[in-house]
Amino acid sequence: MYERKIIPNLNCGLDLIGEVLYGKWKIRLLWFIHIGHKRPSELQRKIPDASRRVLNIQLKELEEHELVTRKIYPVVPPKVEYSLTEFGKTVIPVIAALGQWGDEHEDRLRDVILKQVVPSLNE
Amino acid sequence: MYERKIIPNLNCGLDLIGEVLYGKWKIRLLWFIHIGHKRPSELQRKIPDASRRVLNIQLKELEEHELVTRKIYPVVPPKVEYSLTEFGKTVIPVIAALGQWGDEHEDRLRDVILKQVVPSLNE
DNA sequence: TCATATAGGGATAAATTAATCCCCTATTGT
C-alpha cells in the first residue's frame, strides 16, 4: 500500500470521519453493502464506473477501518461476501444525510458543478 | 484552474455533494465560517496546517459553488469577509452530523486509522 | 478446447490535489 509522507490531521471528529470515508467509491460501497449487495461482483455491477481493482482496494481499506467484514466461502468458483460491522452500521445514517441533502438540492448542485467543470457554460 | 480530464459522475445525491464538499479543508472552512470566523486571516489562524494558498483556492471553489459569498470592504489594509449563503446554510446540519459521528467514535477511529497509517502498530 | 464467471493482485501510468516558493499592493507603526 502507499505509505503516507504527510501525517494526517486527527484533531477533531471531522478529521477522523474524513480519514475513513474519503475515497472516490467508499461511501457508495458502504451504501450498497447496506442495502444488500454483498458480493464483489454485485458491487461492481452497481458501480460500473469504477474498475474492479479500485473497488478491491477501497474495500480492503474499509475492512482495515473495521467498517465492513469480509467472509470467504471455501467453494469454487470463489464466493466472498461483505457485510457492515456494527460499527459500520452506525455510519449509515450519516451517509443517508449526505445523500438526502444531495438529492434535495440536485438541480442546483448539478448547475453549479457544471458551471465550474465546463467553463464554456459561463457565457 | 486545473481542467478535468475525467468527467465526474453526477448520478445521485452522493455524487453531487461529493463534488462540492471534497477538498481537504472545505468542510472545516464552512464550519468556521458558520461559527463566525469570517475573515481570511481568522480562518487561517483556525486552520494553521493549511497554507494561505490552499485556503484561498478552496474558498474560491466554495464561492463558485454558491455555498459562500465573499464581501470586499474598500479599505486599507484590505478587509474581506466570507459568509454562508442561504444554500450554504442548508449543508451545515449535514456537516454537524459528520462531525458528531466522528466525535462519538473518536477513540475507535483514532485507533483504526493509526493502525493503517503507522503499520508498525500492527504487532 | 475455449469462453465465462469468480475473486484477487503486481506494476505502472495518469490524473488530481495539495504544498512550496516567491511576488505584488498599500498603510501604519517603529
Next chain:
DNA sequence: ACAATAGGGGATTAATTTATCCCTATATGA
C-alpha cells in the same frame, strides 16, 4: 528605511489517488 498586517496569485513540485494493463486460479457450459 523597514517590518508588520491584510489579502491575493503565478509557477512549480510533491504527494496522493485512480486508472490501466496484464496475470493467477478453478469449474462449468457450449
